[in-house]
Amino acid sequence: MKYATLAIHGGVRAQQDVKGVNVPIELSTTFAQPSLSQPQKFEYARGNNPTRAYVESLMAELEHAKYGVAVSSGMAATTLAFGILEQGDTVLLNSNVYGGTYRYVSNLFKRHGIAYHMVRDFNSLRKEDLKDVRALFIETPSNPLLEVYDIAHLAELAHQTDTLLIVDNTFMTSYFQRPLELGADVVVYSATKYYGGHSDVIAGFVLTNNDALNEQFRFLQNTYGGILSPFDSYLIARGIKTMPLRLEASQNNALALAKMLEKSDAVDAIHYPGLASHPQHELQTKQASGYGAVFSILLSEKYDLDSFLDHLQIFDLAVSLGGVESLVCRPATMTHESYDPALQKEIGIDQRLIRFAVGVEDIEDLKADITQALEESRK
Structure with a gap:
């Protein structure tokens, strides 16, 4: 299906007897299990919820990604992506990155022994500049100077040095740009913006095609607990239809x-x-x-x-x-x-x-x- 059609008809719905044209909002915090020997996909809503699972699958389809993880805000998505970093890691960021992202790295990275450097021109980076660098984090176009960085080129450089490329794609959405197809490892969103579209919901997403990264993101989503609520999941799904x-x-x-x-x-x-x-x-x-x-x-x-x-x-x-x-x-x-x-x-x-x-x-x-x-x- 083309994008506009997929935005309305995509996503994987939980099995239900009555199929409304809209996905139902499942508010249960816990789900009954048939027996000890028959664990179900939905057990406790922090770990999984039918409404959230639907919008995660819809976002993944639109992104041409294997996995989508929904969290409570765009900064929660960025935090989740940074959650895979370890002590001693170094991250390079574009210089005019969103203020909330800069506030996070400039105040919290040092608590965890993580170094960061702001790069004025990512497009001039060379392979040797990525030595001992764990991840590149870029917004493209950037906020607020609308600088554009070459995703495919940076992905090629990054993968030569086992460096992750994380792209904040909030300004573009998957409708205009799909960084994973250009070689990025992770895409993050403030879905508060275009996916919601009506300034009435705060949400974030992390998307990847990497099995191991997805396992880490799922663990962190469940452990941090900054999940997207069922009602907010519904609002994002509704917003996507007209995006x-x-x-x-x-x-x-x-x-x-x-x-x-x-x-x-x-x-x-x-x-x-x-x-x-x-x-x-x-x-x-x-x-x-x-x-x-x-x-x-x-x-x-x-x-x-x-x-x-x-x-x-x-x-x-x-x-x-x-x-x-x-x-x-x-x-x-x-x-x-x-x-x-x-x-x-x-x-x-x-x-x-x-x-x-x-x-x-x-x-x-x-x-x-x-x-x-x-x-x-x-x-």
Whole structure:
């Protein structure tokens, strides 16, 4: 089946007498067993639950993965992936990684004797740079500078040195990009974003084709206990049904706005891989089927940033992304505040950098909203 059809009809359902068009929400915390000699797949809901098992299988099908593990948030997914690391391991991360991920590695890795290094340009890595490195962790496109990294190239390098490649694919989803098919070992998601799609559920997923890794993830999921609840599993499954439609609409809007702003004197720089001017536009076109619906701009000093944000009427000032509504935020103080100011400056997370997460509203209304806010904020 094609993606849009699989999003509605995919997944493995638990056996039931009545088959509704929607998967039922199973709220039981424990399940009766026929006898001691007949253990069942579902015993205790922390270990397994029919609704969660369904959405895990659906996510895996969409990703072309063997295994999917559902947890309570995107950070829980990242934590689960990092849970396989051991004392003495070293991890390389792209420099402008999500602030929550940076907060985790910069504060908690040292407690477990794990080292990390932020890499400014992953695409220039060589085999010798991966000596004694246990894992590479990348977001591509990255958050918030929308840098694109060559997944296939990095996978080839990593596998020459027994290094794991972990990809946070939140911005793209499996609809636009499937890192496992490009050689990645693990994919993580904040499914809060596009998979949920309505800003009403927090969820995360870890996906892999590796049997041994999956066993470790399952053990950690059950041991940590940060599972996705039955109701939240249902909400993710429901959101997936319309995700292809929402992603196409959001991406079309984002591209139109990015092209408009690229020509504006209000913008000193714009970061969106859908633009031909983006330095990795060709790479993004090669390894993905789309560009996503997030972009960021560096607002010109000719405009008052606070006034611009205050005058936006449709774009809500809020963190997160991937919902049907359009949002705007300042990464330096809202999503990447865990970065030291000096590190922000070094990386390029400027105080005047604004990130747009574009929704599915009418494009003419979105254009008009940004235009009037710029007019009101011109110094």
